[in-house]
Amino acid sequence: MKLVIDNTCYAYKEIFDCFGEITAIAGRDINASSVKDADVLIVRSRTQVNQALLSGSQVKFVGSTVVGLDHVDQDYLKAKGTQFFSAQGCNSMAVAEFVISTIVNLANELNFNYQKKTLGIIGVGNVGTRLAEKSKLMGIKTLLNDPPRQMHESLDNFVDLNTALSADIVTFHTPLTVDGKHPSYQLLNENNFHHITNKTILFNAARGGVIKEAIWQKHKTLANIIDCWEDEPNINPSLQNTAYLATPHIAGHSVDAKFMGSFIVYKALCAFLGEKEDKNIRNLINSGELSIDGGNLKDTLNEIYDFQQDANAIKDINNFEDYRRNYPIRYEWHHFKSKTALPIA
Ligand SMILES: NC(=O)C1=CN([C@@H]2O[C@H](COP(=O)(O)OP(=O)(O)OC[C@H]3O[C@@H](n4cnc5c(N)ncnc54)[C@H](O)[C@@H]3O)[C@@H](O)[C@H]2O)C=CC1
Numbered sequence: 312m313k314l315v316i317d318n319t320c321y322a323y324k325e326i327f328d329c330f331g332e333i334t335a336i337a338g339r340d341i342n343a344s345s346v347k348d349a350d351v352l353i354v355r356s357r358t359q360v361n362q363a364l365l366s367g368s369q370v371k372f373v374g375s376t377v378v379g380l381d382h383v384d385q386d387y388l389k390a391k392g393t394q395f396f397s398a399q400g401c402n403s404m405a406v407a408e409f410v411i412s413t414i415v416n417l418a419n420e421l422n423f424n425y426q427k428k429t430l431g432i433i434g435v436g437n438v439g440t441r442l443a444e445k446s447k448l449m450g451i452k453t454l455l456n457d458p459p460r461q462m463h464e465s466l467d468n469f470v471d472l473n474t475a476l477s478a479d480i481v482t483f484h485t486p487l488t489v490d491g492k493h494p495s496y497q498l499l500n501e502n503n504f505h506h507i508t509n510k511t512i513l514f515n516a517a518r519g520g521v522i523k524e525a526i527w528q529k530h531k532t533l534a535n536i537i538d539c540w541e542d543e544p545n546i547n548p549s550l551q552n553t554a555y556l557a558t559p560h561i562a563g564h565s566v567d568a569k570f571m572g573s574f575i576v577y578k579a580l581c582a583f584l585g586e587k588e589d590k591n592i593r594n595l596i597n598s599g600e601l602s603i604d605g606g607n608l609k610d611t612l613n614e615i616y617d618f619q620q621d622a623n624a625i626k627d628i629n630n631f632e633d634y635r636r637n638y639p640i641r642y643e644w645h646h647f648k649s650k651t652a653l654p655i656a
């Protein structure tokens with residue numbers, strides 16, 4: 312069997328070589344000729360999976376080792392009879408830790424008590440739920456907004472979008488969608504940006520395009536944290552230069568998340584092929600016990616991982632993609648034995 316795999320898929324050799332011959336290619340370089348003889352295609356977000364890529368191929372299984380789905384034409388795959396599997400939830404802890412770590416740093420630098428702040432979470436799926444759990448542990452009051460869930464579940468504690476946008480801290484964790492009943496494209500735009508004030512801390516660690524950058528760059532906030540950008544890697548220099556934290560789409564890039572992305576797709580491929588799973592694969596991440604003694608929460612979190620280094624790495628935005636492809640090892644909090652209690656929900 313022939314597999315074409317994005318060469319940034321975590322441990323792709325150890326995890327997928329049991330299935331056959333692997334051709335590993337940078338995600339952005341996977342094209343129609345790369346996949347024409349392939350049976351399996353395994354990607355991350357940098358490969359557009361659509362008719363242009365697959366029409367001349369015999370690919371029968373596509374695995375996406377990330378969570379976002381905007382790079383995949385699922386309707387086309389379904390019509391073609393190609394099995395598709397996406398590693399939903401693989402990196403939710405990593406993103407939640409990114410947001411909490413940044414809030415703790417901001418509270419220190421801007422001298423506020425986050426327990427006196429409200430956090431508006433727009434999109435309460437895997438990431439938003441974990442973030443809400445951590446916020447509860449930290450005594451941060453959350454305002455939860457998720458109309459698609461509200462349509463199907465009785466969520467009497469959820470609020471409407473404008474209420475969530477009026478929180479002290481606002482963070483988006485929706486997919487990027489342009490159709491359906493609740494499209495997320497430019498969810499924050501010229502018609503509702505007035506809910507964001509010069510006292511609002513505003514995050515985008517969801518997808519570029521969820522917040523209209525042309526408006527954002529002209530709108531005064533207390534602090535902007537931008538991990539996901541319109542037109543990556545050609546990110547908005549005005550927003551980058553004025554951001555509290557401008558990072559290269561790495562909120563979900565913990566080692567654990569990258570491993571889980573590959574592992575979840577591996578399990579789906581085993582099931583698709585009727586193959587037995589190798590139980591040793593789950594032990595590929597073995598950090599051992601990591602002790603840390605930061606003294607206080609901010610220093611402890613920054614010793615675990617300081618996101619400012621990611622912002623520094625892309626001061627020259629030509630480094631955006633290379634830095635992401637060679638991202639430093641970042642373990643999630645649960646690996647660490649720490650004197651300071653960590654909000655591990
Ligand atoms: N910056 C990064 O590295 C990462 C970014 N992401 C992005 O974050 C998104 C969320 O990730 P998960 O929570 O794992 O996905 P998920 O699918 O579990 O949750 C998304 C939630 O957003 C809700 N939603 C959809 N449209 C909405 C709207 N218009 N308004 C409010 N809520 C809406 C859905 O109902 C769902 O509950 C992903 O789709 C991906 O685009 C995810 C992981 C890493």
Ligand SMILES: O=C(O)C(=O)[C@H](O)COP(=O)(O)O
Nearest residue numbers: 355356357377378379563564
């Ligand atoms: O899971 C998602 O969705 C993300 O945004 C991932 O962080 C994308 O990871 P890469 O494809 O950029 O490695």
